Amino acid sequence: MKNIVLVHGGFVDGAGWEGVYKILKKDGYNVSIVQNPTISLEDDVAVTKRVLAAQDGPAILVGHSYGGAVITEAGNDPKVAGLVYITAFAPDKGESVATLIKDPPPGAPVPPIQPAQDGYLFLDKAKFHASFAADVDADKAAFMADSQVPWGVAALSGSITEPAWKAKPSWYLVVTGDKMIPPVAQRSMSKRAGSTVVEAKGSHAIYVSQPGAVAALIEQAAKGVKAAGAD
Numbered sequence: 035m036k037n038i039v040l041v042h043g044g045f046v047d048g049a050g051w052e053g054v055y056k057i058l059k060k061d062g063y064n065v066s067i068v069q070n071p072t073i074s075l076e077d078d079v080a081v082t083k084r085v086l087a088a089q090d091g092p093a094i095l096v097g098h099s100y101g102g103a104v105i106t107e108a109g110n111d112p113k114v115a116g117l118v119y120i121t122a123f124a125p126d127k128g129e130s131v132a133t134l135i136k137d138p139p140p141g142a143p144v145p146p147i148q149p150a151q152d153g154y155l156f157l158d159k160a161k162f163h164a165s166f167a168a169d170v171d172a173d174k175a176a177f178m179a180d181s182q183v184p185w186g187v188a189a190l191s192g193s194i195t196e197p198a199w200k201a202k203p204s205w206y207l208v209v210t211g212d213k214m215i216p217p218v219a220q221r222s223m224s225k226r227a228g229s230t231v232v233e234a235k236g237s238h239a240i241y242v243s244q245p246g247a248v249a250a251l252i253e254q255a256a257k258g259v260k261a262a263g264a265d
Contacts, residue, residue: 066085097117117255203230204230
C-alpha cells in the first residue's frame with residue numbers, strides 16, 4: 035500500500051502535515067494532502083474524494099481531529115483500503131462533531147472556541163498554544179494561532195450517512211495530553227470503531243510536534259492493509 039492521503043482538521047490547513055509528509059515520502063510512499071475548506075462536511079468529503087480519484091490505486095486515508103469526520107464519510111470511497119484516526123472524531127451514523135462534543139466528560143478541558151462570527155469559529159489566539167499545540171514550540175504555535183482557518187459551524191453539524199469504519203479496518207492514535215478532544219472520548223470512539231489503537235503522550239497538534247509517531251502508525255496501517263490483502 036503506497037498511497038497515503040492526509041486530511042487536516044478545523045482551524046488549520048494541510049501545511050501542518052509537512053513533517054509527516056517528509057517521513058512518509060522518504061520511506062517510499064506517495065503522499066497527497068487534502069486542502070479541505072472546512073465550510074461544510076459535504077464539501078470537505080467532495081474535496082477528499084477528488085484527491086482519492088487521482089490516486090493510481092488503493093489508499094490509506096488519514097484524518098486529524100475534525101478530519102476524522104471527513105474520512106469517516108469519504109472513506110466509503112472504493113479507493114480507500116484503510117482509515118487512520120489521529121486524535122480524531124470517529125462519528126457513527128447520524129452523528130456529527132457537534133453531537134459528539136455536546137456533552138463533554140466531567141472535568142474535561144473546555145476548548146477555547148470563541149462565539150461564532152458570521153457562521154465561523156476561531157480559537158482564542160491567546161489560549162491556542164496551551165489548548166491546541168502545547169508541545170509545539172512557541173513561535174510555531176503563534177504562527178498556527180495567527181493563521182487560523184475559519185471553521186464553519188455547518189461543518190461541525192454535518193452528520194455521517196454511513197461510517198466507513200464499519201466496513202474497513204482502522205487505526206487510531208490516542209493522544210493522552212490532548213486538551214481539545216479528551217482522551218476518554220478518543221478511547222471510546224476508537225473502541226466503538228474496532229480500531230487498532232496506539233497511545234502517545236502529546237498535544238492535539240501531535241501531527242506537527244511528533245511527526246515520527248504519527249508516520250509510524252500510518253505505515254503500520256499501510257503494511258497491515260497490505261498483509262490483510264495478501265491473505
